[in-house]
Amino acid sequence: MSSEPTGALTFDDLILEAALFLSVAYYGADGTEVAQTPVNVYDLAECKRYVNNAIRMFIADAPKNGWRWSRPTASLVLWPAVAVNAAVTAAGVYTSLTTITASTASFYPSMEGKTITVTGVGPLTIDAYVSSTVVTVAGDHHWAGGDTFSIAADGNYTLPKTFGGQYTGPIHYAANSNTGATIEWSNEAIIRQHREPSTVETGYPFRAAIRRMTTPARRWELLTYPTPHDLCTVEFPYDLYFDKLTTGTEVHPAGYAFDEAMKAAVQATCERESVGQLGPAMTYYRQVALPNAYNADGRGAPRKLGYMGSGGQVMTQDDYRRYIQRPIVTVIP
Numbered sequence: 001m002s003s004e005p006t007g008a009l010t011f012d013d014l015i016l017e018a019a020l021f022l023s024v025a026y027y028g029a030d031g032t033e034v035a036q037t038p039v040n041v042y043d044l045a046e047c048k049r050y051v052n053n054a055i056r057m058f059i060a061d062a063p064k065n066g067w068r069w070s071r072p073t074a075s076l077v078l079w080p081a082v083a084v085n086a087a088v089t090a091a092g093v094y095t096s097l098t099t100i101t102a103s104t105a106s107f108y109p110s111m112e113g114k115t116i117t118v119t120g121v122g123p124l125t126i127d128a129y130v131s132s133t134v135v136t137v138a139g140d141h142h143w144a145g146g147d148t149f150s151i152a153a154d155g156n157y158t159l160p161k162t163f164g165g166q167y168t169g170p171i172h173y174a175a176n177s178n179t180g181a182t183i184e185w186s187n188e189a190i191i192r193q194h195r196e197p198s199t200v201e202t203g204y205p206f207r208a209a210i211r212r213m214t215t216p217a218r219r220w221e222l223l224t225y226p227t228p229h230d231l232c233t234v235e236f237p238y239d240l241y242f243d244k245l246t247t248g249t250e251v252h253p254a255g256y257a258f259d260e261a262m263k264a265a266v267q268a269t270c271e272r273e274s275v276g277q278l279g280p281a282m283t284y285y286r287q288v289a290l291p292n293a294y295n296a297d298g299r300g301a302p303r304k305l306g307y308m309g310s311g312g313q314v315m316t317q318d319d320y321r322r323y324i325q326r327p328i329v330t331v332i333p
Contacts, residue, residue, distance in 0.1 A: 004256065007259075008251055008256045008259060009251070009252070009259045009262065009263060010249055010251055011048075011247065011250045011252075012037055012248035014051045014054075014252070014262065014263065015037045015038075015047045015048060015051055016035060016036070016037050017263050018047040018050045018051055018266050018267070019037060019038050019047050021266075021267045021270045021271070021281070022043075022047070024040070024046075024047070025037070026038050026040075037248070046274075048245075050266060050269045050273060050274075051245065051266050051269075052244050052245055053269050054265040054266040054268070054269040055252050055253070055254075057268075057269060058262060058265045058293075059242065059253075061290055063297065066168070067254070067297055068297050068300045068301065069253075069254050069257075069258070069300070070164075070240040070253070070254075071168045071169070071237045071240070072162075072237065073235050073238075074159070074160065074163070074235065074236055074237070075174060075233055075235050076157060076159070076222060076233065076234050076236075077108045077109075077110060077231060077232075078110075078228040078233070079108055079110070079153060079157075079228065079231055080153050080202065080227070080229055080231065081150070081151065081153040082106055082150055082151040082153075083150060084119065084149065084150040086102050086104050086106050086149065087102070087103040087147070087148065088100055088101065088102045088118065088146065088148065088149045089145070089146050089147075090141060096138065096139065097136045097137070097138060097139075098136065098138075098139065098141045099136050100116070100124075100135050100136070100137060101133055101134050102134075103133070104133070105133055106132070107126075107129055107131070107132055107133065107134070107135050108129065109129045109160065110157035110158050110159070110222075111126050111135065111151065111158065112126055112128060112129055112158045113125065113126065113158045113213065113215065113216075113219070113221075114126050114151060114152075115151070115152065116135070116137070116150075118143075118147055118148075118149045119149065121141060121143055124137040124139075153228070154227065155191075155205070155223060155225060155227035156211075156221050156222070156223050156224075157221060157222045157224070158220075159210075159219065159220045159221055159222055161219060161243075162240055162241050162242065162243065163238050163239075163241065164238065164239035164240055164241035165210075165212070165220060165239065165241075166238065166239045167185070167210060167236050167237065167238045167239075168237045168239060169236060169237040170184070170236065171184065171185055171208050171235070172234065172235055173232060173233065174233035174234065177232055177233065181204040182206060183205055183206055183207070183208055183224075183234060184207065184208070185208055185209065186207040186208065186209050186225075187209055188209035188210070188211045188223050190209070191207055191223045191224070191225045194207070194226075195225065200227070201225075201227065202229035203226045203227075203229055204226075204232065205224035205226060205228055206225070207225045208222060208223065208224050208225075208234065209222070209223045210222060210223070211223055222234075240253060254293075258293050258296060258297075260292070260293075261285070261289040261290060261292065261296075263289075264284055264288070264289035264290075265285055265289070267284075267285070268281045268284075
């Protein structure tokens with residue numbers, strides 16, 4: 001099933017727009033075919049670069065309060081320590097990566113960068129999450145037969161590589177969590193202060209913070225306090241950082257409603273970087289396509305902001321659990 005309307009612009013479509021603007025499109029060996037993406041290696045590479053640069057420019061040209069489309073909601077699993085209780089094998093060994101496969105679902109995306117300790121092999125750093133039973137580690141660490149492993153939990157969880165460094169709304173437990181607890185944003189220094197007496201205090205986290213990681217330098221992690229004693233999932237919106245488009249069927253991150261603005265951004269980028277000056281293409285992008293994109297983005301805002309008058313208790317940002325009617329408790333002597 002297609003995930004996009006057939007009229008949506010793909011990476012190939014945007015490459016073709018760049019090629020047409022630069023007059024480097026391919027028209028077949030005898031020049032009688034319809035315009036196609038370039039077959040010349042240099043021209044194709046330049047068009048791809050212009051398209052990705054245009055996406056970066058469009059993201060940077062956000063309205064004052066940011067693009068609404070660039071605020072996806074993260075769903076992050078917070079996991080407790082994984083005990084030594086699962087068989088694991090190393091397979092698919094390569095020069096730089098070793099694939100580790102567990103016999104039961106044990107892995108989560110937020111484990112990237114964490115240490116997995118394999119019995120008889122030692123501590124290894126998880127390089128990438130592949131699935132709930134498969135991760136890769138850097139280097140050649142293959143071994144024969146099965147073994148057991150453990151992963152310690154410290155309350156720090158690696159965020160997706162598309163996390164742009166800022167959260168844009170409150171954090172909550174996911175639906176059906178049934179925790180009866182609330183979790184709120186805090187300062188990472190406060191969490192570090194809470195951890196001073198002990199690093200092993202566990203329970204349902206009620207504080208969370210964002211901190212930039214040192215390795216890899218552009219990744220971020222979520223800090224929680226206390227460290228979860230059980231699996232739980234939290235959700236929060238964040239600023240998106242896009243993956244560079246590489247294959248022809250990929251689509252830009254803004255969405256179908258912004259295709260015209262993205263096409264204009266591609267043409268403006270071609271004009272700026274190939275010609276070396278700002279001309280009609282940049283004028284159209286700045287004065288027509290970009291304002292229209294602002295309007296399209298604004299239409300995604302809530303139609304109502306709630307009651308704006310005075311008087312009475314208004315439930316807006318407050319936690320609803322403070323106001324719901326509690327059942328009457330009868331004490332039997």
